Amino acid sequence: MPENTIRPARSEDRDAVFAFCQQTWEWGDYIERIWDEWLDDPQGQLFVATSHEQPVGIMHLHMVSENDAWAQGLRVDPNYRRQGFARALHETVTIEAMRRGASYLRLTIETDNLPSINLVERLHMRPIGSYRLYTAPPLPVQKALPQQRPQLATIEELDEIIEYLNTSSIFPLVGGVYYAKWRAQPITAEWLEERIQAQQVYMLRRWEQIDGLAIAEMRQENGEQTLSVGYIDGTAIEAISFIAYDLRRRLHEMELDRIRIYAPDMVLVQDAFDGAEYEAASPVYNTYERGLF
Incomplete structure (x- = not known):
């Protein structure tokens, strides 16, 4: 089995994912509240990045309409950042959106999250508005x-x-x-x-x-x-x-x-x-x- 993979999330990934999401923000993270919904999303797919079979990142795709896909919830374990997992998750989500027939993929990022902004711009995404x-x-x-x-x-x-x-x-x-x-x-x-x-x-x-x-x-x-x-x-x-x-x-x-x-x-x-x-x-x-x- 390859050392690093991207695959659909499984129920048993929960504890490992929650562990590296604990300090996303000062107050924690919303992933624990939304995990079951994303895992069982009939209009989407939750993906997990693994290293030596250990979950180290996640990203969720949801089809908001037949033609429009939404990406959200990108998380990478701090110990595994700058190793290409974020880019690999983005690319996997993009391919999945295309497979499902989406014409557009959208997502939102805090304006001060420069690493994520730099990544999505390298992946040919353009800003369309702010709120x-x-x-x-x-x-x-x-x-x-x-x-x-x-x-x-x-x-x-x-x-x-x-x-x-x-x-x-x-x-x-x-x-x-x-x-x-x-x-x-x-x-x-x-x-x-x-x-x-x-x-x-x-x-x-x-x-x-x-x-x-x-x-x-x-x-x-x-x-x-x-x-x-x-x-x-x-x-x-x-x-x-x-x-x-x-x-x-x-x-x-x-x-x-x-x-x-x-x-x-x-x-x-x-x-x-x-x-x-x-x-x-x-x-x-x-x-x-x-x-x-």
């Missing part, structure tokens, strides 16, 4: 609501929403993607139609035009019921602030504990969230993309 998480609790219940409130979009407004996104200054700067569960997928006309039908598109209309919108879904995260906003857009700070405030107000109606927003890393957006009393809850991340065909 950071913002969170906030519900706003106190108010008897009088503002006249200008975002409303749930209807299917009759789909073409108008597409036209708005096509002329948006924010949409291309985030790569035209929606985030949920730390993964991104492209916002397409078909996908938008599904989200509108699921009542997940909130649209602010002023002066008879779309002035901003947000796409959100309810999720259970970290033991809390949250409203996860994967895309937010507005023509100006005021529009984004209106939407941010209104979504906080809706948390009471929806019986949710918190709102989490994957927000574009732009001064305009940051100022809007500061004004709406949101808290930045993560570092800035860059999202990278590679076309596979």
Whole structure:
């Protein structure tokens, strides 16, 4: 058997993997919480790098759609770094994405993680946007609501929403993607139609035009019921602030504990969230993309 291999993960790899993931960050790592889900992922594959049959690295691939693959969770035992395991895992994940029919592979990296950034750029991935998480609790219940409130979009407004996104200054700067569960997928006309039908598109209309919108879904995260906003857009700070405030107000109606927003890393957006009393809850991340065909 070769000294170094990349293979699908097995249940018995758990303890060895957890051991080298204990100090990924000061607080530890999320791998223990997500291991079973990744191991049994029907839409993906968890890979393990081994040295002399000992697990020394991992990386997970998940198909977010028929054409789009997401890579995540790259970890290499500190004692085995700079030995080519990270590159080998990336290449294996890329081949698996192609085998599954993906046209694009994407992933996200903290902006200060220079070794990982250098690696993915050498592997022909390009940055398509950046974001950071913002969170906030519900706003106190108010008897009088503002006249200008975002409303749930209807299917009759789909073409108008597409036209708005096509002329948006924010949409291309985030790569035209929606985030949920730390993964991104492209916002397409078909996908938008599904989200509108699921009542997940909130649209602010002023002066008879779309002035901003947000796409959100309810999720259970970290033991809390949250409203996860994967895309937010507005023509100006005021529009984004209106939407941010209104979504906080809706948390009471929806019986949710918190709102989490994957927000574009732009001064305009940051100022809007500061004004709406949101808290930045993560570092800035860059999202990278590679076309596979």
